[in-house]
Amino acid sequence: MSGVNAFRGPWTIAVYTWREGLRKKTLIGFLILSLLVIFGSNFMGSFLNQSTVGSEELDVNLKLVKDICVSTISIFGVLITIFISAAAVPNETENKVIYSILSKPISRLQYLLGKFIGIQFIVIINLALMGLLFFMALWFQQGTLPTLLLWSILLTYFEFLIVSAFTFAISCAATSSVLPTIGGFFIYLTGNLTEYLNDVKIRSGESEEFLDVIIGQTASVLSSILPNLQNFSLKQDILNLQLNDPPSDMQFTRLLIYGVTYAVSGFIIAVWVFRRREL
Amino acid sequence: MKKMPNITLGILLVITLALGSFIGNNLQHLRESEAFYRWLYSAGTNARLFESTSASNQYDDANLYKAFGAVAADQLQNVDWDKVEGLAGPDAFASFGTTPLAELTPEQQVTILTDIPEMDALLWDIARGPGQAENRTSFLDGARESRLEFAKGIKYADAQAGGVNVFNLFFGFRQVAATLLWIKVDTLWHQGNDHAMNPLMKTCVVLDPQFVDAYLLGAWHLAFNVTAKMPATPQPSLVWNEDWQACVGEKETLYYVAADFLKDGIRNNPRNYKLYFDLGYGIYSLKLSDYPNAIRYLEEAVRKPHERWVPRMLYNSYEANDDYAKAIQGWEGYMARFPEDAQSVIDTAPRSIKRNRARHYTQLADDAYNAAQAATDPATEQAKSEEANTYLAQATQIWEEMGDDPVALAQLKKFEAQGMARNGDYMLAITKLDLARWDYPADAFFIEASDLIIDYKILAGMPLSISEKKAQLRNAGGEGCRGKPEPESA
Amino acid sequence: MSVVIKAEGLSKIYESAMGGQDVHALTDLNLEVQSGEILAYLGPNGSGKTTTIKMLLGLIFPTSGSIEILGSKNPTSPAIKKEIGYLPEGAYYPDFLKGEEILKYYGQLYGLSGKDLKMRIDKVIDQVGMQHARKRLLRGYSKGMRQRIGLAQALISDPKILILDEPTTGLDPIARKEIRDIILNLREEGKTLMISSHELLEVELISDRISILFEGVQQTMGTITELLNERELSIEIKAVSDDVLKALAEKGLKAEDQVGERINLRANPSLTTYDAMEICKASNVTIIGVAPRRETLEELFVRVVGGALEAKRS
Structure with missing residues (x-):
C-alpha cells in the first residue's frame, strides 16, 4: 500500500459505488415505496372517526405514525441494505468491471474497503431520506422536535451495519448476487433469533442426557459469538420512553460499539475470503 | 500482514468476535437488568398502591418484590442521600411528609425507590448491581415460567416466556397491530357497540402494553361515554362487590371496570402521569366522589413528570376532601413554581386560596357552633358561640372580598339562611336557600342547599316532597346494600 | 533490450x-x-x-x-x-x-x-x-x-x-x-x-x-x-489419379487441396525447385504454375497446433 493512495483509492471506489447504487431500480423502488408508506401513515389516522378527535385522539394518531414508520424503515431499510450489500461485489465480478479495477494500483483490501464504504453511503442516504420524512411526519403530528427519533434511526443504522457486513462477506465468496441476498435474509433472521439460543441453552440443560448437554453447550457458544440483533430493539422502545431513561442511555453507546465491532469482524471475513479469491 | 496474512486475519477476527461477544454479554446483562428494573417499578407501584385492592392470585410478583426489598433495604444504608440529584420539590415526598430521606425507615426508603423519578438512577444501579444478582435470576426464571404477572408487560421478559415467535417481535408488528385494532375499537364505539369494545380494548393492550392512550381512551369511554345515558342504579338494586369493596349496579360496575383498566395501565406504565391523573381525577373524583382515593392517585401523578394542570386538580380535590390547609399550601407553592402561568397566578390561585380559607373558617365556625350546642354549662356555650361568630365573620369577610364569584355569593346566601334558621325563621331560610340553589347552579352547592332545606323542613315540622323523602331515605340508608358484610363491631 | x-x-x-x-x-x-x-x-x-x-x-x-x-x-x-x-x-x-x-x-x-x-x-x-x-x-x-x-x-x-x-x-x-x-x-x-x-x-x-x-x-x-518457413514451393498441377498423388507424396510433394481440375502440391522444404520439377516430370503430371511463397501465420498456427493435437492423440 503506497501511503498517499491508501485511502484515496477506496474513497474513489466508494464514491462510484455510491453513484452507481443510487441508480439501481430495485433500490429506488424500495425507497419510493417506503416513502409512500411513511407519508401515508400520516393519513391512517383519518380512519379514526373525526367526531372524537380531541387531543387524546391525536395521540393515537401519533402512535400510529410512529409504529408504522419504524416498521417501514426496518423492513425497507433492511431490504435495501441486503440487496445492495449482496450485489456490490458480485455484480462487478459478473460483468468483469472488477478486472479493470483490480489491475489498477489498488489492493484487494482497498477495493473491498471502498466497496463497503460505498454501500454504507447508500444505506445511510436511504435511511436519512426515510428518517427525514418520518421526522417531519412526527414534527407535524406532535408539534415538538422528535429528538429521540434521531437516536432511534442511528441505532437502526448500526443494526443494518452488522447485517451489511456479513452479507458483504458472503457476497465476496459468491459469483452472483442471488446467494448472498438469500444469505443476507438468513443473517437478519438468525441475528434476530440469537436470543432464543439462550432459551435453548436453559431448556436443554434441564435433562442430563448427553445429546441435550451437547446441544446446550453448542447453543451457549453460538449465542455468545453470534451478533444478537434483538439488542437493537431499543430503537423502537426508545420512541416511547422519556428523555432521560438510565437503562437505555447506558445501552446506547454500547450498542454503537457493538455494531461497529461486528461490522469489523464481518469485514475481516470478507477480506479473508476475497484475499486469495480467483477472479 | 505481509508475512502471515491468514494468521493475522484470523487473530484479528478472533479479537473482534471476542470483543463483540464481550459487549454482547454486557448488553444482555443490561437488558436483563432493564427488564428487572422495569418490573421493579411495576411491582413496587403495585405494592404501594394496589396490593390491598387487587384480588391476590397465583402469581409470584409480591414475594419476589419482598425479597428484593429485603436486600435493597440493606443496600440503601450505604447511600449518601445528599448526593442523589434533584430530590427537591414540595410534592416529592408527600407520602412521608417532609421527613428527610435519610431519616426514613429502610422500608420507606425502598418504597420511595419506585415512587419518584428522581430515584431512577439509584434504582437502576441497584437493579443491575451484583447485590441483586440472585433476585434478578429468580426474576428471569419467573418470567420464563410465566409466574410473574407484571413481567408480561415487559417486552424482554415476555419474550423469555414465549419461545420462538418471530412475528411477535419482528419489525414491531405487534405495536402496529395494536394500533390498527384500536381503529376498530373506535369504529365500534361510533356504532354504539359498547359491549364489543371491551374485549377488543383488552386485546389492544395485551398486544402493546405500553399503549397508554388505549388505557386512557378505553377508561374514558367506559366511565364517561357508555354511562352517560344510564340512570344511577336505585339503592335496592345495588349489590356488594368483594373485589372492589363497594356497592355497585350496572352503571357503577363500569366505573370500577374503567378504574381497573387504568390500574392495569399503571402497572405496565408506572411512570406515566396521565394514567394516575385519569384514575384519580376522572374516575375517583368526578365519578365516584371518592376524594381520599382521588388525592392518593393525583399525588402520585404530581410526583411523576407532569403537566401544570395536574397539581391544580390535586388542590381542588384537597378542597373537596375538606383538607383546606393542604390546598392552600399547594396553591401557594404552585404560584411560586409556575410564575409564567399568568391566568393561574393572577386569578385562579388567589381565588382558590381565599375560597379555601373561607371554607376553613366556615368549618371552624361550624365546629364551634356544634360545640356550643352540645355544651352543658352556659359559660362554655357563650364562649363557643362567640368563637363561632368570630370565625363566621372572618369567613363572611373573605367571601365578600371575592366580589361576584358565584361560589362566594352562594356561600353568603347560605350564611344568611343559616342565620335566619338560628333565629327560628325556617320559612325565610328555606326560601333563601331554594332561590340560591337555582341562582348559583353548582352540583356541590345544590346538594349542600337541598340537604339544609330538608333539615330545616324537619325542624320546622313541614311536610317533605317526594324527592326529598327519597333523598332522606338514601342518606339514611347510608352505604348499605345486598350482600355487604356487617361491620365487625356490630 | x-x-x-x-x-x-x-x-x-x-x-x-x-x-x-x-x-x-x-x-x-x-x-x-x-x-x-x-x-x-x-x-x-x-x-x-x-x-x-x-x-x-x-x-x-x-x-x-x-x-x-x-x-x-x-x-x-x-x-x-x-x-x-x-x-x-x-x-x-x-x-x-x-x-x-x-x-x-x-x-x-x-x-x-x-x-x-x-x-x-x-x-x-x-x-x-x-x-x-x-x-x-x-x-x-x-x-x-x-x-x-x-x-x-x-x-x-x-x-x-x-x-x-x-x-x-x-x-x-x-x-x-x-x-x-x-x-x-x-x-x-x-x-x-x-x-x-x-x-x-x-x-x-x-x-x-x-x-x-x-x-x-x-x-x-x-x-x-x-x-515462419521461408522456402516453400507451391506447385499447381492438373488433376491426376490417387496413385500418382501417392507416388508424388512419397517423393516429397504433398497434395494440399484440390479445386476442380487443379491440385495444389506443397514441396517438402528440403527439395530444391529443380528437384521438385524433376519429380513432376518423372511422374508425368501437367504443371500449371509454380510459385515460391512464405508460410502464413495461419499455416504456422495450424501446423503447430495440429502437430500438438496429433501428438496428443497418439
Whole structure:
C-alpha cells in the first residue's frame, strides 16, 4: 500500500459505488415505496372517526405514525441494505468491471474497503431520506422536535451495519448476487433469533442426557459469538420512553460499539475470503 | 500482514468476535437488568398502591418484590442521600411528609425507590448491581415460567416466556397491530357497540402494553361515554362487590371496570402521569366522589413528570376532601413554581386560596357552633358561640372580598339562611336557600342547599316532597346494600 | 533490450472439487517480453491465454512458477501496477457514466487528480480518437467505441506496459484497422505490448514476436521470421489419379487441396525447385504454375497446433 493512495483509492471506489447504487431500480423502488408508506401513515389516522378527535385522539394518531414508520424503515431499510450489500461485489465480478479495477494500483483490501464504504453511503442516504420524512411526519403530528427519533434511526443504522457486513462477506465468496441476498435474509433472521439460543441453552440443560448437554453447550457458544440483533430493539422502545431513561442511555453507546465491532469482524471475513479469491 | 496474512486475519477476527461477544454479554446483562428494573417499578407501584385492592392470585410478583426489598433495604444504608440529584420539590415526598430521606425507615426508603423519578438512577444501579444478582435470576426464571404477572408487560421478559415467535417481535408488528385494532375499537364505539369494545380494548393492550392512550381512551369511554345515558342504579338494586369493596349496579360496575383498566395501565406504565391523573381525577373524583382515593392517585401523578394542570386538580380535590390547609399550601407553592402561568397566578390561585380559607373558617365556625350546642354549662356555650361568630365573620369577610364569584355569593346566601334558621325563621331560610340553589347552579352547592332545606323542613315540622323523602331515605340508608358484610363491631 | 515481463515455469492447475480430473489450465510456461516490442500471444479459445494474463495481473494466483515484471518479483505491488495498462477481454464498464467520467474514475484509481488527470484524459481521448463521444453516456456506445474507451482507460496512467486481451475480437474491419493503428502508434511511442488474440491476420501485421499456446502448453515462441518457413514451393498441377498423388507424396510433394481440375502440391522444404520439377516430370503430371511463397501465420498456427493435437492423440 503506497501511503498517499491508501485511502484515496477506496474513497474513489466508494464514491462510484455510491453513484452507481443510487441508480439501481430495485433500490429506488424500495425507497419510493417506503416513502409512500411513511407519508401515508400520516393519513391512517383519518380512519379514526373525526367526531372524537380531541387531543387524546391525536395521540393515537401519533402512535400510529410512529409504529408504522419504524416498521417501514426496518423492513425497507433492511431490504435495501441486503440487496445492495449482496450485489456490490458480485455484480462487478459478473460483468468483469472488477478486472479493470483490480489491475489498477489498488489492493484487494482497498477495493473491498471502498466497496463497503460505498454501500454504507447508500444505506445511510436511504435511511436519512426515510428518517427525514418520518421526522417531519412526527414534527407535524406532535408539534415538538422528535429528538429521540434521531437516536432511534442511528441505532437502526448500526443494526443494518452488522447485517451489511456479513452479507458483504458472503457476497465476496459468491459469483452472483442471488446467494448472498438469500444469505443476507438468513443473517437478519438468525441475528434476530440469537436470543432464543439462550432459551435453548436453559431448556436443554434441564435433562442430563448427553445429546441435550451437547446441544446446550453448542447453543451457549453460538449465542455468545453470534451478533444478537434483538439488542437493537431499543430503537423502537426508545420512541416511547422519556428523555432521560438510565437503562437505555447506558445501552446506547454500547450498542454503537457493538455494531461497529461486528461490522469489523464481518469485514475481516470478507477480506479473508476475497484475499486469495480467483477472479 | 505481509508475512502471515491468514494468521493475522484470523487473530484479528478472533479479537473482534471476542470483543463483540464481550459487549454482547454486557448488553444482555443490561437488558436483563432493564427488564428487572422495569418490573421493579411495576411491582413496587403495585405494592404501594394496589396490593390491598387487587384480588391476590397465583402469581409470584409480591414475594419476589419482598425479597428484593429485603436486600435493597440493606443496600440503601450505604447511600449518601445528599448526593442523589434533584430530590427537591414540595410534592416529592408527600407520602412521608417532609421527613428527610435519610431519616426514613429502610422500608420507606425502598418504597420511595419506585415512587419518584428522581430515584431512577439509584434504582437502576441497584437493579443491575451484583447485590441483586440472585433476585434478578429468580426474576428471569419467573418470567420464563410465566409466574410473574407484571413481567408480561415487559417486552424482554415476555419474550423469555414465549419461545420462538418471530412475528411477535419482528419489525414491531405487534405495536402496529395494536394500533390498527384500536381503529376498530373506535369504529365500534361510533356504532354504539359498547359491549364489543371491551374485549377488543383488552386485546389492544395485551398486544402493546405500553399503549397508554388505549388505557386512557378505553377508561374514558367506559366511565364517561357508555354511562352517560344510564340512570344511577336505585339503592335496592345495588349489590356488594368483594373485589372492589363497594356497592355497585350496572352503571357503577363500569366505573370500577374503567378504574381497573387504568390500574392495569399503571402497572405496565408506572411512570406515566396521565394514567394516575385519569384514575384519580376522572374516575375517583368526578365519578365516584371518592376524594381520599382521588388525592392518593393525583399525588402520585404530581410526583411523576407532569403537566401544570395536574397539581391544580390535586388542590381542588384537597378542597373537596375538606383538607383546606393542604390546598392552600399547594396553591401557594404552585404560584411560586409556575410564575409564567399568568391566568393561574393572577386569578385562579388567589381565588382558590381565599375560597379555601373561607371554607376553613366556615368549618371552624361550624365546629364551634356544634360545640356550643352540645355544651352543658352556659359559660362554655357563650364562649363557643362567640368563637363561632368570630370565625363566621372572618369567613363572611373573605367571601365578600371575592366580589361576584358565584361560589362566594352562594356561600353568603347560605350564611344568611343559616342565620335566619338560628333565629327560628325556617320559612325565610328555606326560601333563601331554594332561590340560591337555582341562582348559583353548582352540583356541590345544590346538594349542600337541598340537604339544609330538608333539615330545616324537619325542624320546622313541614311536610317533605317526594324527592326529598327519597333523598332522606338514601342518606339514611347510608352505604348499605345486598350482600355487604356487617361491620365487625356490630 | 531489457526483459519487461518474465514468467518462469508458470503453471496453473484448477483442482476439481469432487475428486474429478484436475484441469491444467497452464503448464510450465516460460515467457519473456522485451521492452518496446509487441508480443502476440496466440492460441485457440481456452488455451490459457487469459489465464496467463490474469496471473500476470494478480487476479488469479499461479500454482507454481514465478512472475517478474519490470524486475520485481511482486507484480501486484502498486508501483508495478502503475506501469501496466490492461484492456480486459469483452470488458464492461459502468455504463451510467460518460466516456470521460470513466477515464476520470480509472485515472483516480491510479492516484491521478486535478490538472494532471485532466491532461491525461484529453491526451488518451485524443489517442483513441474519441473526442466526439467523450461526453456521451457509455450505454450509447457501439462495440468499437467501447473498445476504444477501454484502450483509453488502459492508457490513462501512461504505463510502460500494455496488456491487451483480444483487442479486436468482434469488431468490424474498419474498427479493427483503427485499433491496429492505435497499437502501432503506441509501439512508436516505445510502449511494450502484449496482445493476446486468435485473430491471426491482425497479429501477423503488427507483432514482433509470437508465442503460440495450446491446451496450456506453449508450443513455440520466437520472432515471426524465425518461426515462419521461408522456402516453400507451391506447385499447381492438373488433376491426376490417387496413385500418382501417392507416388508424388512419397517423393516429397504433398497434395494440399484440390479445386476442380487443379491440385495444389506443397514441396517438402528440403527439395530444391529443380528437384521438385524433376519429380513432376518423372511422374508425368501437367504443371500449371509454380510459385515460391512464405508460410502464413495461419499455416504456422495450424501446423503447430495440429502437430500438438496429433501428438496428443497418439
